Amino acid sequence: GAGVSQSPRYKVAKRGQDVALRCDPISGHVSLFWYQQALGQGPEFLTYFQNEAQLDKSGLPSDRFFAERPEGSVSTLKIQRTQQEDSAVYLCASSLRLGDSYEQYFGPGTRLTVT
């Protein structure tokens, strides 16, 4: 079946540009997560949605980062005025429910390079 998809897979942005990264979770998955993975590091949590509600955004590194999931399905991570330190792979994951021993299903990620 269809897994988590992300688009674009690769994005090159000039410093100062705004970018939008899209995540299509597995149909019916209530929970959606965004992670940031710098080169050679493990993924780091950014934010979490349950349906359309953003329940935790403690990992967003600055107010230039904004995420939304208006209809409880597709999610968009927006980065305004990109900086070089934003270069990373952005991973999206979905899971069936919160608070249970359910695995998270990850997409392939979007590799963002800020030049």
Added chain:
Amino acid sequence: DAKTTQPTSMDCAEGRAANLPCNHSTISGNEYVYWYRQIHSQGPQYIIHGLKNNETNEMASLIITEDRKSSTLILPHATLRDTAVYYCIVYNYNQGGKLIFGQGTELSVKP
């Protein structure tokens, strides 16, 4: 949040068992041990999880010590496709679902 310690890298011969250790000495009674792996250029993939008892599925076995301070992930017959970074994660449902990844162990399966 309980932290985990894993070796940075390990090698394993193809066809042999790969035993990946993880130390989580500060784990709390209600925290689970989860294992994910990440093959190059892919997103992480769930492998297995456990609380107290040993667990086995089609991918791997998880052995948790009686005091729960450490665990071992076992890939019984490693193949070249098992080459990946393996992450041991202590998971607390009170975290709201987020996974806290460490550096992981880079497993290289060699022919």
